[in-house]
Amino acid sequence: MIKVKRIEFFKRLLLGGVGIFAAKYSLHAETVSVRDIYLDSLYIAGFQYYEGQNQLKNLKENLPVTLKRQSENKHDFFAVEVYFGNHKLGYLPRSDNRIIARMMDQGLKLKATIRKINPDADPFWKVKIRVYSEM
Numbered sequence: 001m002i003k004v005k006r007i008e009f010f011k012r013l014l015l016g017g018v019g020i021f022a023a024k025y026s027l028h029a030e031t032v033s034v035r036d037i038y039l040d041s042l043y044i045a046g047f048q049y050y051e052g053q054n055q056l057k058n059l060k061e062n063l064p065v066t067l068k069r070q071s072e073n074k075h076d077f078f079a080v081e082v083y084f085g086n087h088k089l090g091y092l093p094r095s096d097n098r099i100i101a102r103m104m105d106q107g108l109k110l111k112a113t114i115r116k117i118n119p120d121a122d123p124f125w126k127v128k129i130r131v132y133s134e135m
Helices: 002-031 052-058 098-105
Strands: 036-043 064-069 080-084 087-091 110-117 127-134
Touching (some): 036 098, 036 110, 052 087, 064 098
Antiparallel strands (some): 036 127
């Protein structure tokens, strides 16, 4: 009789352990979130020519900015505008915008955030953004 109780005890212990193991990993699979893929970190070009300087006091690190493709731009076929709300801050630099523009043309969702602000720097170096692909 004592032997049966031990066997029963070990069966329950083993099955309980498997249940905990399975529950742990099934919960883990449900809580994994989709990550954004980091693409590039760029300074905003033309900051001094648009509303960038006027909006500088409202800009903070990690705030989102919007990227808008401007394929009809006669100076740069791969132009990508940078907006903070309804305020145009400038463009992605021409030297670095080609891949991001092509990704946008393919319909990929891109997002950007302000990475760094240096109010005392030259206009081209004032605001740096990070660009991500939403996956």
